[in-house]
Amino acid sequence: MKVILLIAAWLTPALIAGALGWTGIWGTGSALVEFLIPVPVAGGVLHVPSFLVLLVTVLFLGRRPAGAAPLVAVVAFAACLAAVAAQVDAERLGGWLFTDYQPHGSPLRLDGNPLLLFIATDAFWAGVYALAVAPLPPRAAWLAVPLAPLLVTGVAVMDYGTGAPVFTIGGSFQGSSRGRVTEVVYTSAAYDESLLRDWLASTPGFARPWLSPNAEHVALVFSNSLDAVKSRRVEALTGADTVGTLCLYEEDQRIEAHPGFHDCFSGHETTVEALQRLTAAQQTGLGDDIDRWAAQLALCEGVEPPEERHFDMERATLCSTLARSYQRALQLAIGRYGEDSAQVAYLRSTAEDIAPSR
Structure with a gap:
């Protein structure tokens, strides 16, 4: 047996x-x-x-x-x-x-x-x-x-x-523009800025746009509705169940706290949006490709690489490759317009404004 x-x-x-x-x-x-x-x-x-x-x-x-x-x-x-x-x-x-x-x-x-x-x-x-x-x-x-x-x-x-604060990470949603991300978290707590900031500090790496290649601005939304978080109902985030919002910005590692739902993206340009705006404002008269190059130069003016080497900053990353972009733009312009063209002359006139690529 x-x-x-x-x-x-x-x-x-x-x-x-x-x-x-x-x-x-x-x-x-x-x-x-x-x-x-x-x-x-x-x-x-x-x-x-x-x-x-x-x-x-x-x-x-x-x-x-x-x-x-x-x-x-x-x-x-x-x-x-x-x-x-x-x-x-x-x-x-x-x-x-x-x-x-x-x-x-x-x-x-x-x-x-x-x-x-x-x-x-x-x-x-x-x-x-x-x-x-x-x-x-x-x-x-x-x-x-x-x-x-x-x-x-x-x-x-x-x-x-027991009524103790509970936090459950839900999902993330890409915004209408590249670099904008909404992260949703369920919490049983009422709005308390210190509590929300302390919880975020206890989850290193989460929702930090300066550590992600896919985000520049993050809206971290805390909701009292676990069903809305689990079912990924975006429309419910603006309702009464939303406790508070933390806005995180890559360019200066700033974290803003707001009660209820807050639009973290209005008035904050992403790198793509800034480049589009600057390109539309260029009037070199030398062609769209030259306007894009002038816009990239304007975008990178005064931009310095981050002190923390592990930071992934979209604008700093783009500007760190400016010298390589210049060589590529110059070769394309020579092939398209000719060595003695005004476009090539303009590009060469901007060479002194370019920092070496890292």
């Missing part, structure tokens, strides 16, 4: 994972095979610790079926359900219980965690063996079995139910 039970215990998590379509921990196609192999390069090695606990439990019950042995079944089944409860998606369940979030499908969803699966199945077989060989535990002791998963789940979703 012991051997059959131990074989069943080793096979059970692999069969469950295979039936659920899990992939292997190390990238193999199926967890079914990987979970059966107890070597370091396979997922089955994570099964070894809980399996050893099961083995010790079986040997203990075989020698001492009385005494404290009846409580082994209670402890084992409680541990089994607790391990299952620990895999519950707490963010999804907590949001459904305590916010306006209405997830598609069941709010109760399990995250596939191989280690917890091993613990759950081994604890289950330990409970089965205890029931088979040891006296039944007192009825009152069985109350611990349903309480264990309730306690684990309750602790996991406690942040949503």
Whole structure:
């Protein structure tokens, strides 16, 4: 009986994972095979610790079926359900219980965690063996079995139910112009500038346009509606559920705080917009390509590279390649207009205004 039970215990998590379509921990196609192999390069090695606990439990019950042995079944089944409860998606369940979030499908969803699966199945077989060989535990002791998963789940979703500030990063939205990005975050808190700034400081790298090649200006919008954040309903961001907005600007690393929804983009030109405006304002009379070159020169006037080498500043990056752009523009102008043309002469007259490329 012991051997059959131990074989069943080793096979059970692999069969469950295979039936659920899990992939292997190390990238193999199926967890079914990987979970059966107890070597370091396979997922089955994570099964070894809980399996050893099961083995010790079986040997203990075989020698001492009385005494404290009846409580082994209670402890084992409680541990089994607790391990299952620990895999519950707490963010999804907590949001459904305590916010306006209405997830598609069941709010109760399990995250596939191989280690917890091993613990759950081994604890289950330990409970089965205890029931088979040891006296039944007192009825009152069985109350611990349903309480264990309730306690684990309750602790996991406690942040949503206690009123403590909760922050959940939603998604990002590209604006109408390149370089404008809106980031959305759910929060259970009311507007408090210090709280929002402190939370942002605790998430380094997030929503900083000066660290991203794809953003110059970022609107960080905090909403009390988790459903709007999860469902990516942009139109809801301007409503009453929006708590506050942090505006982050790449050019001077400035962060502005505003209660409610605030338009962070009006009155702030991106590099592309500034280049378009300057190009339209040029009147060299030498052609559109020469006007674009004159606009780029005007855009880069006074622009210095950032002191922090890891910063990714759109305008500084564009201007750092001005010398290479000059050589390319000069060769194109020579090929199009000729060596002695007014266009080539104009380009050469601007060479002194160009800093070497980094």
